[in-house]
Amino acid sequence: MTVASSSPPRHLPLADSAPRQKPKRPLGDGAIAALFIAPAMLGFAVFLLWPTLRGIWLSFTRFNLLTPPQWVGLANYERMVNDPIFWDSLKVTIEYVVINIGVQTVSALAIAVLLHRLTQSSLLRGIVLTPYLMSNVVAGIVWLWMLDTQLGIGNEIIAAIGLDRIPFLADETWAIPTIALINVWRHVGYTALLLFAGLQAIPHDMYEAARVDGASEWRMFTRITMPLLRPVLAVVLIMTVIGSFQVFDTVAVTTAGGPANATNVLQFYIYGSAFGRFQFGYASAMSVALLVVLSAITIVQYRITRAGHTDLG
Amino acid sequence: MATTALAGPRTVRPKRRRISFGRAVAWTAMGAIVLVTLLPFYWVLRTALSSNPGVAADPTSVLPVDPTGGGFERALGLQSTKEAVAQGGAGGGLDFWRYLLNSIGVSTLITVCQILFSAMAAYAFARLNWRGRNTVFALFLGGLMVPTIFTLLPNFVLVKELGLIDSLLGIALPTMFMTPFAVFFLRQFFMNIPLEVEEAALLDGAGRIRIFFRVLLPMASTPVITLAVLTYITSWNDYFWPLMVSYSDSSRVLTVALAMFRAQTPQTGFDWSGLMAATLIAALPMLLLFGVFARRIVSSISFTGLK
Numbered sequence: 181m182t183v184a185s186s187s188p189p190r191h192l193p194l195a196d197s198a199p200r201q202k203p204k205r206p207l208g209d210g211a212i213a214a215l216f217i218a219p220a221m222l223g224f225a226v227f228l229l230w231p232t233l234r235g236i237w238l239s240f241t242r243f244n245l246l247t248p249p250q251w252v253g254l255a256n257y258e259r260m261v262n263d264p265i266f267w268d269s270l271k272v273t274i275e276y277v278v279i280n281i282g283v284q285t286v287s288a289l290a291i292a293v294l295l296h297r298l299t300q301s302s303l304l305r306g307i308v309l310t311p312y313l314m315s316n317v318v319a320g321i322v323w324l325w326m327l328d329t330q331l332g333i334g335n336e337i338i339a340a341i342g343l344d345r346i347p348f349l350a351d352e353t354w355a356i357p358t359i360a361l362i363n364v365w366r367h368v369g370y371t372a373l374l375l376f377a378g379l380q381a382i383p384h385d386m387y388e389a390a391r392v393d394g395a396s397e398w399r400m401f402t403r404i405t406m407p408l409l410r411p412v413l414a415v416v417l418i419m420t421v422i423g424s425f426q427v428f429d430t431v432a433v434t435t436a437g438g439p440a441n442a443t444n445v446l447q448f449y450i451y452g453s454a455f456g457r458f459q460f461g462y463a464s465a466m467s468v469a470l471l472v473v474l475s476a477i478t479i480v481q482y483r484i485t486r487a488g489h490t491d492l493g
Numbered sequence: 494m495a496t497t498a499l500a501g502p503r504t505v506r507p508k509r510r511r512i513s514f515g516r517a518v519a520w521t522a523m524g525a526i527v528l529v530t531l532l533p534f535y536w537v538l539r540t541a542l543s544s545n546p547g548v549a550a551d552p553t554s555v556l557p558v559d560p561t562g563g564g565f566e567r568a569l570g571l572q573s574t575k576e577a578v579a580q581g582g583a584g585g586g587l588d589f590w591r592y593l594l595n596s597i598g599v600s601t602l603i604t605v606c607q608i609l610f611s612a613m614a615a616y617a618f619a620r621l622n623w624r625g626r627n628t629v630f631a632l633f634l635g636g637l638m639v640p641t642i643f644t645l646l647p648n649f650v651l652v653k654e655l656g657l658i659d660s661l662l663g664i665a666l667p668t669m670f671m672t673p674f675a676v677f678f679l680r681q682f683f684m685n686i687p688l689e690v691e692e693a694a695l696l697d698g699a700g701r702i703r704i705f706f707r708v709l710l711p712m713a714s715t716p717v718i719t720l721a722v723l724t725y726i727t728s729w730n731d732y733f734w735p736l737m738v739s740y741s742d743s744s745r746v747l748t749v750a751l752a753m754f755r756a757q758t759p760q761t762g763f764d765w766s767g768l769m770a771a772t773l774i775a776a777l778p779m780l781l782l783f784g785v786f787a788r789r790i791v792s793s794i795s796f797t798g799l800k
Contacts, residue, residue, distance in 0.1 A: 213623035219606075220614035221629070225672020228636050231647035238647060245650070270643045291526060295795075298519050305795055307527055310534070313779040315730030317748045318772050320500045321755055324532050325540065325765055331552045333536060340553075367670055369530065373510045373794045380796055397515070429732040433752050447642060447733075454646055455737065471643050478638070 238464035245458055256465035266466060268441060269449040272356060276445060277424045279360035285417065287368050292375035293401065305376070308369035316429035319366040320359075324349060326436050327358065349434050352442040359430050361445060371420060378412030379405065407491050414485035418478055425474055446470055541565065541770040546668040548765050563769035567756075571764050577767075591742055592750040596729055597778075599746055602665045603728040608721050611671045612713070616705050617678035620691065637673040642733070649737050659740045668728065675720060682716045683709060722786045723753060726779055748776040 222237055241249035258267050278408065295305055327334045327348040335345045348358040382404065394445050428447040431437060437444040437452070446466065454463035539557050540548060547558030565574045570588040597602060617623070618630055648667050657663030694704045710717070732748040739745050745753075754771050757764075783790070 209617075209621035209701065210623045213617045213621040213626075215702075216613040216617035216705070217629070218622065219610035220671035220676060223610065223667075224633060224636060224673075225509070226638065227648060227651075227667040227670065228644060229632070231651065232534075232639050232645040234647040234650070235643055240652075245653070248720075290522070294519060294523050294526075298523060302788065302791055304523070304527070305791045306783075308530055309794075310748075310780070310783070310790060311530060313734060313783050314776050315748050317730075317751050318731050318776050321751065321768060321772050322537055325769065326533060326536060328763075328765075331549060331765065333553065336553045365529070365533075369796075370711075372792070422640055426640055428642075429748075433755055437505055450646075451733075454649075460650070462644060467643050467646060471640065474640055474675045475638065478657075 190293055201382065235464050236362075236468055238461055239468045240460045241464075243460040245460060249461065252461065255461045259462060260465050260469065265441065265444070265449065268353055269444045269446050272442070272444060273425060273427070273446045276356050276427055280363055280424045280427075281421055282418070283361065284364045284368050284371060284420065285413075287364065288371035288375055288416075289413075292366065292374035292379055293405065295372065295376050296379040297397070305373060310369070311366045312370040314366060314407070316363070316366065317433050318431040319362055319415050320433035322363070323358075323362045343433050350439055355435055355439065355443045359434060362434070363424075363430055365416050365429065367420070367423075371416060374416050375409065375412065378409050378416075381412075382408045409483065411490045413482065417485070421475055421477060421481070427471065494628075502621060531625075537769045537773055538713035540765055543766055545764060545766050552712045561766075564764075564766035567764070567767040568771035568774055587748065588742065589747070589771060590605050592745050592747045593774065593778075595745060596747045596775075598661050599664050599735075600725050600728040602661070604721050604725045606665075606669045607671060607675060607724055608717060610669075611675035612679050612717065613712065614676050615683055615703070616709060618676070620709075621701070633673050633676055636641050637677070645734060645737065648734075652738060659736055659744050660738075661744050663738045664735050664744060665728075667734070669695065672724075675724070678720055679713065679716060682713050685736065686712055715789065715793065718786065720791050722790055723783060729779055751775050 196379055232256050238249060240251060240253060242252045242255070243249035291308060295301075295308075314322070326332050329335055329345050329347045329350065334348070334425050339345055346354060386404050386408075390404060395403070426447060427445050428451065431445050431448050432451075435443045437448050447470075450463045450466050450470075453459045453466065539555070541564045542560050542562075543554075544559040544561045544563060551558045563572070567577050568589050570590070574684035584654055614633075618626065618633075644667070652658060652663045652666060655663070655666075657666065683769075690708065691704055692710075694708050699707070730748065731746075732752065735744075735746045735749050736752070739749060754768055
């Protein structure tokens with residue numbers, strides 16, 4: 181408000197000297213609105229709406245980029261249902277999401293509560309956010325080095341304790357959990373700050389009152405923090421789960437889907453189908469499947485967690 | 494329980510030992526979190542400044558082993574192939590200066606256009622009366638439900654049809670005009686500015702365009718800057734889309750180049766020193782950018798939750 185009143189448009193004509201007699205609100209802002217909305221509308225129509233419709237349409241075609249798409253009906257979906265690699269990669273993706281989201285949500289909640297109840301330091305909040313500034317590619321390469329079997333500091337420590345070295349990213353059982361944790365490292369700070377924002381909204385006198393009543397910190401957490409944080413937690417969960425399903429970068433840089441398809445997550449398989457084997461139709465069908473899965477998960481999560489309702493009232 | 498400690502006021506600490514114990518545990522946890530967060534950054538720096546034989550000879554040394562700038566020289570393409578190979582690097586030179594400039598170009602183009610156009614749309618949704626506003630807004634809302642990744646393949650086909658494959662514009666195009674998130678985020682802010690501010694300017698005879706650029710946009714500087722920095726970081730870090738679109742040095746951005754560097758494994762073993770130097774070069778600009786705006790961004794995310 182102060183900004184507006186302190187920066188009056190100096191060289192504007194005064195109302196009485198203006199040629200128009202009616203300085204009142206015009207009937208509609210149609211023309212000017214069209215001007216304001218045009219660029220965004222163009223971007224929305226051309227690069228979001230049209231590709232979405234086209235992606236669905238392509239999933240019913242055979243298309244190799246070079247010759248025009250050819251309508252094949254449900255053939256791609258039939259193939260998908262009978263493709264063991266597709267089911268495998270869906271399984272791997274879900275395993276990744278479960279580990280990634282499970283560990284990340286619990287850690288982020290713990291960090292948020294620590295930042296909320298222990299200290300008001302904005303320096304610490306800045307520090308936990310730093311990994312988020314790195315790209316997935318950087319995070320992947322950094323941990324590829326830290327966890328290298330022969331020279332990585334992680335395995336040097338493991339060896340120093342007297343345990344066997346673990347080929348974290350080269351072993352079929354370790355690879356997915358390792359990639360899931362690398363991405364926890366990158367995203368947990370950001371998630372924690374979103375939850376921290378939710379914690380800020382809880383009235384402080386609730387904690388004061390509880391403390392006067394002699395409630396322990398744990399009791400305050402279960403009786404005040406958790407119930408009142410629920411709507412925020414629900415929205416953050418929906419957002420992070422959707423993000424988690426789209427994992428690609430980290431896999432591409434660290435394991436490239438291996439060893440033996442153990443990290444062949446859905447996006448990686450889709451990418452390979454499109455750009456490795458030029459089966460754009462089949463890749464589109466799998467993308468549609470992912471879209472359906474994500475929509476279903478979002479709706480179910482929204483219902484279960486009652487994300488739209490708050491108990492703060 | 495010891496956990497009561499977190500809430501305990503500092504002044505009573507000497508009296509109740511359990512309280513200081515609980516705080517100590519909590520602070521230890523916090524310390525461990527900071528360590529896990531920051532240690533990898535130091536380790537990257539330490540490795541980048543070591544020589545490859547040094548890294549192999551003494552993998553646990555806290556300080557750089559056999560300190561050298563060779564890693565950075567290789568990453569920046571300052572070494573001859575012979576030199577690079579002798580120091581354990583790959584022969585094929587990657588020119589990170591060039592990729593750095595490409596990344597800056599793409600991220601700047603995306604950020605400036607996306608924020609401006611999204612803010613304009615947000616203003617139209619928040620403050621202007623026009624037919625079909627609610628319908629269009631509902632459409633945009635629907636756009637938020639489509640995961641970015643779903644549009645990548647069809648967008649690739651489109652960019653190819655436009656003949657923009659392997660160009661910086663081709664990389665920028667899909668996110669240059671808007672993202673539903675940016676529009677919502679800014680619309681929320683414009684709706685909270687009191688109507689009187691705008692009405693006063695209208696009475697003074699200012700047009701809508703003037704009001705938007707001279708009055709409302711300056712008032713929204715905090716959310717606009719936060720959003721701009723986050724958009725910049727996001728486009729800087731993007732890998733999947735540039736990987737699809739760029740094929741040569743002319744449009745290669747840092748993330749793609751870094752992944753290529755990693756894939757160029759020399760026969761003798763990994764060029765960890767050069768790879769870590771390249772990683773640092775790719776990451777440093779974002780750390781600097783964040784350093785400048787950290788306070789604003791951290792408080793913006795942690796108080797509004799960006800919603």
